[in-house]
Amino acid sequence: MEIIDFxxxxxxxxxxxxxxxxxxxxxxxxxxxxxxEQIDEAVTIIKKSIPKKKKTDELEV
Structure with a gap:
């Protein structure tokens, strides 16, 4: 019975x-x-707050 119980x-x-x-x-x-979801929202907010680089900022050669 002990084996069955075990x-x-x-x-x-x-x-x-x-x-x-x-x-x-x-x-x-x-x-x-x-x-x-919160991380995705935070990344989206950060991307919106960083100003995008404009073409006028580039130097012409």
């Missing part, structure tokens, strides 16, 4: 670990998406 506990523990890993992966994915 296998049962191991199997149950494995299922619980997989369940927790799946939930953690979802949370990480959601957080990653939130921060990527």
């Amino acid at each position: 296998v049962g506990y191991t199997f149950s523990g494995g299922i619980i670990i997989l369940y927790v890993m799946e939930k953690a992966e979802r949370v990480v994915r959601i957080i990653k998406l939130m921060f990527e």
